[in-house]
Amino acid sequence: MSAARFEAGTFTPAPGRGPLGRMLATQVALETKLALRQGEQVLLTLIIPLALLVGLSLLEFVPLPEPRVDAALATVLALAVMSTAFTSQAISLGFDRRYGVLRRLAATAVPRSMIVLGRLGGMAAVVLVQVVVLGAVALALGWRPGLGSPGWALLLVVLGTAAFGAVGVLLGGSLRAELVLAVANIVWFVLLFAGGVLVPASALPGPLAVVVQLLPSGALAEGLRTALLGGTPALGHIVVLIVWAVVAGGIATRTVRWT
Amino acid sequence: MSGSPAALSVRGLVVRYQGRAAVDGLDLDLAPGSVLALLGPNGAGKTTTVEVCEGLRSRDSGEVRVLGADPAGAPDTLRARIGVMPQGGGAYPGVRVREMVGLVAACAADPLDPDWLVDTLGLAGCARTPYKRLSVGQQQRLALACAVVGRPELVFLDEPTASLDPQGRRLVWDLVRALRADGVAVLLTTHLMQEAETLADHIVIVDHGRVVAEGSPEDLTAAGADRELRFRAAAGMDLKLLTAALPEGCTVSEPSSGSYLVEGAIDPQVLSTVTSWCARQGVLADDLRVARRSLEDVFLELTGRELRS
Numbered sequence: 001m002s003a004a005r006f007e008a009g010t011f012t013p014a015p016g017r018g019p020l021g022r023m024l025a026t027q028v029a030l031e032t033k034l035a036l037r038q039g040e041q042v043l044l045t046l047i048i049p050l051a052l053l054v055g056l057s058l059l060e061f062v063p064l065p066e067p068r069v070d071a072a073l074a075t076v077l078a079l080a081v082m083s084t085a086f087t088s089q090a091i092s093l094g095f096d097r098r099y100g101v102l103r104r105l106a107a108t109a110v111p112r113s114m115i116v117l118g119r120l121g122g123m124a125a126v127v128l129v130q131v132v133v134l135g136a137v138a139l140a141l142g143w144r145p146g147l148g149s150p151g152w153a154l155l156l157v158v159l160g161t162a163a164f165g166a167v168g169v170l171l172g173g174s175l176r177a178e179l180v181l182a183v184a185n186i187v188w189f190v191l192l193f194a195g196g197v198l199v200p201a202s203a204l205p206g207p208l209a210v211v212v213q214l215l216p217s218g219a220l221a222e223g224l225r226t227a228l229l230g231g232t233p234a235l236g237h238i239v240v241l242i243v244w245a246v247v248a249g250g251i252a253t254r255t256v257r258w259t
Numbered sequence: 260m261s262g263s264p265a266a267l268s269v270r271g272l273v274v275r276y277q278g279r280a281a282v283d284g285l286d287l288d289l290a291p292g293s294v295l296a297l298l299g300p301n302g303a304g305k306t307t308t309v310e311v312c313e314g315l316r317s318r319d320s321g322e323v324r325v326l327g328a329d330p331a332g333a334p335d336t337l338r339a340r341i342g343v344m345p346q347g348g349g350a351y352p353g354v355r356v357r358e359m360v361g362l363v364a365a366c367a368a369d370p371l372d373p374d375w376l377v378d379t380l381g382l383a384g385c386a387r388t389p390y391k392r393l394s395v396g397q398q399q400r401l402a403l404a405c406a407v408v409g410r411p412e413l414v415f416l417d418e419p420t421a422s423l424d425p426q427g428r429r430l431v432w433d434l435v436r437a438l439r440a441d442g443v444a445v446l447l448t449t450h451l452m453q454e455a456e457t458l459a460d461h462i463v464i465v466d467h468g469r470v471v472a473e474g475s476p477e478d479l480t481a482a483g484a485d486r487e488l489r490f491r492a493a494a495g496m497d498l499k500l501l502t503a504a505l506p507e508g509c510t511v512s513e514p515s516s517g518s519y520l521v522e523g524a525i526d527p528q529v530l531s532t533v534t535s536w537c538a539r540q541g542v543l544a545d546d547l548r549v550a551r552r553s554l555e556d557v558f559l560e561l562t563g564r565e566l567r568s
Contacts, residue, residue: 006434006437010371010437010441013443015368015411016367016368016369017335017367018364018367018370023366031351034351096352099391100348100350103345104405107313107314107338107343107345108338108339109335109367
């Protein structure tokens with residue numbers, strides 16, 4: 001009976017670990033595809049930033065320094081990083097834990113550090129896609145990268161991804177999936193309007209202006225606006241991002257649960 | 260292979276949850292190329308035991324050797340040699356069936372062909388369906404595919420047929436038999452008696468984290484060997500003579516009118532005594548059955564009949 005379905009020798013053991021590079025590449029490619037395939041995530045990571053980029057660049061009623069498109073790009077890059085590294089990452093981690101995928105992978109030959117690396121790789125790949133897409137649209141809207149300091153901007157994007165990623169993992173790795181979903185979306189919304197992303201720190205009332213610059217959102221957005229408008233970002237903003245990445249990452253390594 | 264270590268050896272395993280022992284001094288042995296069924300009611304500690312063996316859960320005490328190594332450190336080299344089918348879950352909510360099998364296959368050096376496996380497990384029709392939209396049975400077959408795709412030496416199947424239809428169950432049974440025939444050791448948990456009886460070389464019945472009985476399916480069903488013989492005949496026969504004719508230890512009763520029950524060690528001698536006694540009474544013993552205890556009887560006797568949460 002079984003012979004009919006499975007030829008003898010089909011399952012003869014041949015165990016062993018696949019090449020690490022292939023394992024990592026497969027996981028990064030899959031996690032990237034998953035992130036770019038899911039409607040709500042794409043809305044958050046690409047559609048909203050794109051709409052804001054176009055809107056902020058073309059609609060004059062929002063006060064922005066000139067050239068408008070440069071300032072708008074800085075704003076939406078900060079938003080894009082926050083959406084992917086924090087909100088999307090936290091939500092998908094919450095549900096991946098619920099669905100037991102981390103345990104599934106932990107039971108394969110993949111070293112656990114590689115599983116984490118694969119996740120981060122997927123996140124980095126999505127940020128790269130965002131930078132390319134938003135950059136291309138900004139170019140079409142008249143952005144001239146030569147005016148600003150793309151090198152600084154890139155560094156800020158990397159540090160911002162690390163800082164928001166660490167907080168996202170911390171959140172997504174500790175609460176129930178539904179709670180993660182709610183908290184991640186609320187925080188995203190609050191930071192967008194009152195965290196220094198859409199509304200610059202300088203336009204916020206007194207104490208809030210100081211506080212937002214200590215948040216990863218404010219530090220990243222302010223730093224990017226400075227960098228893309230030709231200046232050198234404040235050391236303080238860079239330090240804020242590094243501190244968030246290190247502190248949240250440190251706590252996350254201790255508290256994050258795989259299930 | 261001579262001198263090859265047991266596929267699995269567990270001695271005195273104890274795992275506590277908040278002070279309560281979920282597994283309480285469990286011993287298990289699994290030889291290479293054989294099937295061990297861990298049978299028990301819900302909450303008996305089956306899954307906990309399996310998860311300790313898989314290296315996914317830590318233990319409070321006891322010795323565990325999986326393919327000769329301690330799974331506690333969960334060395335990558337050991338995990339490369341085992342296949343795991345968890346009870347429920349085990350995939351990204353949005354991942355497609357073929358993608359998930361491909362990902363787990365990429366973790367192995369010499370995996371089975373994912374396309375073939377997806378097709379063979381009857382998942383070709385939903386190869387592009389996201390995990391969260393699969394039926395529970397499809398999810399289970401996907402989990403099974405992921406457990407075997409890396410060509411492991413030892414496979415852990417936690418309730419592999421719990422939500423499958425009869426066809427799906429047959430498929431899994433065939434697969435387990437094929438694994439065994441190809442030299443793969445299989446530890447499966449189940450609360451289906453028939454499954455354990457059909458597949459396993461050795462059955463361990465656990466309850467409250469302890470082994471309550473173990474042996475081959477034949478041992479377990481014959482053990483305690485109080486078997487019974489039932490027959491129907493005219494109601495109200497005088498059983499004194501029959502009792503006297505039967506070997507010592509056998510008792511006869513008429514539980515319901517016209518239905519007789521002989522309890523004791525039923526052998527051919529007892530059978531012929533009963534039929535010849537009926538012949539002398541001038542009655543025909545009808546519907547004569549020697550009842551072998553089913554594994555379910557054994558199981559319920561050992562673990563009680565009350566419902567578990």
